Amino acid sequence: MTMKDTALRPEAPGPKKRSMAITNLANPSRFLALVNPILPWLAAATALTFALGINQAIFVAPDDYQQGATVKIMFLHVPSAWLGMFCWGLMSIAALGTLIWRHPLADVAGKTAAPIGTAFTFLCLVTGSLWGRPMWGTYWVWDARLTSVLILFLLYLGVIALWRTVEDPSRAARAAAILTLVGAINIPIIKFSVDWWNTLHQPASVFRLGGPSIHPAILVPLAVVALAFTLLFLTLHLAAMRNEILRRRVRTLQLMQAQKAGE
Amino acid sequence: MDLGPHAAFIVTAYAAALVVLGGLIAWVAFDYRAQTHKLAELEALGIKRRSSDRPAPASP
């Protein structure tokens, strides 16, 4: 109890503390007690890494001999692609938590991760498209990577659509968890099929960024920006989870208020 | 700093990132304010959860 009380003090002084600290959902409360002090530090670390990474990406990293300054778009494109995939992995772990342990926190994690992952995947598509226009001469080519990301984006929209169809949160959580896991099994297969389809239709026409051929002068800023994006994702996800827990509390209280009014 | 002939695309890409990520941050921040506000309002009305006085169970 002592840890919880001290952790909550800056957030909820006085009588509010009592009602914040204790709840019928033990784990969400403990989660809040853990997250509330961590979040400001995480946000600060994110801001710091971002400042460092973006500064390096824009001012320090050299231009590519082939692509010129457009290589700067890569510093946004690659990290958002990474997080688009990372987020689905995180949602899959949360889905296991939902289905196997029926953990309420896993429901919250899965629900709040979906829109954030969608946003990063969307950003990946937009930056990829803006990178493609000067490099390929068109905003969109049915390149294997872009196509796979587009499908990932569609899968994210499906999960959000599912969440938005059902009012009861725990039922929606289980349905979305099943869809997430099926997606997790299918994403590698989709990736493989799209690669196959692409090589059949466009034999090596587009520029490819080979993994080990990236020069360290570009790789280091890229790693820093990727770290910044990851930290931003974690901060946003934890904050969104906190919001969702509070939203559910508000809902419970509103139901009680309605019940009281009816008596 | 010279962005070369494709400066517009680079600037647009960074602006898009700013809009998308800024939008996410704004959404999370405003949502937090809205929820804490509602919670405080309801608690001011004297509505508390049933289990307010019971200690939380030890583990799941």
Place this chain on the structure above:
Amino acid sequence: MNALAAIFLRDVRLAIRVGGGAWMGVLFFLIVVALVPFAVGPDSGLLQRIGPAILWLGALLASLLTLDQLFADDREDGSLDLILIGRTPLQLAIVAKALAHWLTAGLPLVIAAPLLGIFFNIDLSSMGAVALTLLVGTPALTFLGLIGAALAAALRRGGLLVPVLILPLTIPVLIFGVAATHAALAGPVPFGTPFTILCALSLMSLVVGPVAAAAALKNAD
């Protein structure tokens, strides 16, 4: 085994009798395929080239759109509850239902496809390839669609939810189905390569589909 046979026969009978949707899928397939020349023009060379792809797309849409009632009707009349509490493993019961659905909705598409191929001047051997790939590929569509149907029944929502959730997952089947057809026509790869991958996709969905659908139905309440 008896229970499974009973479920299978019951679903087949329901589908082919009045009120069942067995022929609706084929009719929808026919209409979709007939619409395409109006959209792309009557150029027979172009239609011949995209014909197999259109047949595949039509079959994909037809088999998914007939699926969303698969469990919803059973939930309404209470038979789903009997299946859920019965001693038969739920996954196997779902497989029986899916097989019945494929027999009444998927197989007619496979049979109709070569006939519709006439409209696109597809020659005989490639029509055989289209029919063969559809024969192997449509079970994959049915078993993937099962997941959407089960989710829709569990959430008591129908309509466009099933296609929205499931269509992205069917992209590999579409890719390899059409690729195998093209390979049979002219493609640089031998027919066997994409065809065996298509078979693998079908077999995999045969496992994933029923397991996920059973999980969705069990978690409904």
